[in-house]
Amino acid sequence: MRHTAGPEIERLIQLLARLPGLGPRSARRAALHLVKNREKLLAPLAIALAEARDTVTSCSICGNVDTSDPCLLCSDRRREKGTICVVEEVGDLWALERAGAWNGQYHVLGGTLSAMEGIRPEDISIATLIERASSGGIKEVVIALNATVEGQTTAHYITERLKSLGIITSRLAHGVPVGGELDYLDDGTLTAAMRARRPL
Amino acid sequence: MRHTAGPEIERLIQLLARLPGLGPRSARRAALHLVKNREKLLAPLAIALAEARDTVTSCSICGNVDTSDPCLLCSDRRREKGTICVVEEVGDLWALERAGAWNGQYHVLGGTLSAMEGIRPEDISIATLIERASSGGIKEVVIALNATVEGQTTAHYITERLKSLGIITSRLAHGVPVGGELDYLDDGTLTAAMRARRPL
Numbered sequence: 286m287r288h289t290a291g292p293e294i295e296r297l298i299q300l301l302a303r304l305p306g307l308g309p310r311s312a313r314r315a316a317l318h319l320v321k322n323r324e325k326l327l328a329p330l331a332i333a334l335a336e337a338r339d340t341v342t343s344c345s346i347c348g349n350v351d352t353s354d355p356c357l358l359c360s361d362r363r364r365e366k367g368t369i370c371v372v373e374e375v376g377d378l379w380a381l382e383r384a385g386a387w388n389g390q391y392h393v394l395g396g397t398l399s400a401m402e403g404i405r406p407e408d409i410s411i412a413t414l415i416e417r418a419s420s421g422g423i424k425e426v427v428i429a430l431n432a433t434v435e436g437q438t439t440a441h442y443i444t445e446r447l448k449s450l451g452i453i454t455s456r457l458a459h460g461v462p463v464g465g466e467l468d469y470l471d472d473g474t475l476t477a478a479m480r481a482r483r484p485l
Numbered sequence: 486m487r488h489t490a491g492p493e494i495e496r497l498i499q500l501l502a503r504l505p506g507l508g509p510r511s512a513r514r515a516a517l518h519l520v521k522n523r524e525k526l527l528a529p530l531a532i533a534l535a536e537a538r539d540t541v542t543s544c545s546i547c548g549n550v551d552t553s554d555p556c557l558l559c560s561d562r563r564r565e566k567g568t569i570c571v572v573e574e575v576g577d578l579w580a581l582e583r584a585g586a587w588n589g590q591y592h593v594l595g596g597t598l599s600a601m602e603g604i605r606p607e608d609i610s611i612a613t614l615i616e617r618a619s620s621g622g623i624k625e626v627v628i629a630l631n632a633t634v635e636g637q638t639t640a641h642y643i644t645e646r647l648k649s650l651g652i653i654t655s656r657l658a659h660g661v662p663v664g665g666e667l668d669y670l671d672d673g674t675l676t677a678a679m680r681a682r683r684p685l
């Protein structure tokens with residue numbers, strides 16, 4: 286491809302293209318939008334990124350990313366202290382928060398066990414989870430991992446470890462997504478939804 | 486929505502959501518991707534944006550955005566000097582360059598005439614185009630405006646002005662997009678493609 290603009294703009298396009306959701310073409314469009322809105326968008330975004338670079342850290346308790354440690358969620362006194370929800374990634378935590386689906390504590394594993402990729406229990410934050418869960422006052426640990434093979438393997442491993450310590454675990458319910466059409470659902474989901482049917 | 490992270494991250498998400506191609510949800514995902522890749526992506530992007538903010542300017546000849554004035558294209562001696570391609574926006578110029586479809590000069594109007602929105606000839610870069618086109622040595626002006634009502638009105642206006650000065654104008658061909666399926670094309674395109682049919 287011929288270069289249509291100076292190296293500074295080409296570099297900006299290349300970096301934007303590495304954001305999830307932006308391909309090479311939309312990164313070009315985004316870069317153009319930025320340079321055309323220098324004062325209203327480009328300059329504030331440059332500052333916001335520099336601030337994030339200088340202030341964002343990982344929460345030493347739960348593994349959430351935030352600009353304070355402990356993070357806003359861990360230091361929020363209104364949240365329930367006795368329950369921990371285990372998620373794979375920070376994005377899952379944000380999704381649950383966005384939905385307002387959880388008011389307890391979180392624990393971000395930072396990955397799932399995978400024999401294929403050689404990810405062992407010591408490679409993700411399982412030890413700290415066991416420590417938190419067994420430090421007293423924890424009534425329940427909700428395993429909210431993805432319904433994938435790796436997610437379920439990890440959920441099983443954690444459940445066994447916690448059970449041996451006498452801690453109650455649970456998992457998210459399987460079923461028909463709200464607004465979902467039966468015709469488009471896979472057999473596993475339909476079977477799970479049927480098995481877990483509720484009286485009306 | 487409840488805040489899951491500090492104000493610095495929320496601000497970053499808000500700004501990213503204003504980029505074309507990113508909605509509120511994908512902006513959140515992009516912000517997370519940035520903070521998780523602080524050294525490899527967030528820091529370089531912060532620098533790239535600050536550099537763009539400080540260096541990007543509008544080319545005083547053609548209206549392209551670049552970090553030099555005249556822009557890379559206007560100062561490229563290998564490009565043909567005697568032809569000017571007129572486009573509405575910088576994005577159109579980039580699209581033609583990406584395709585390698587043009588090797589002459591450009592002129593960015595910065596908009597199209599619109600009675601509805603009150604955009605008059607003096608509101609877009611028509612005067613400078615007429616000046617460039619009539620300064621001598623220009624053999625042809627290609628009007629590469631969008632095939633919309635506003636684009637075509639503007640093309641007509643410019644053509645009349647240039648014709649009265651004795652300058653040859655042309656427009657992009659209409660026809661079937663390469664790879665396009667006839668069944669999905671509108672009647673206007675099909676009619677134009679049929680009228681402009683070529684011998685095989």
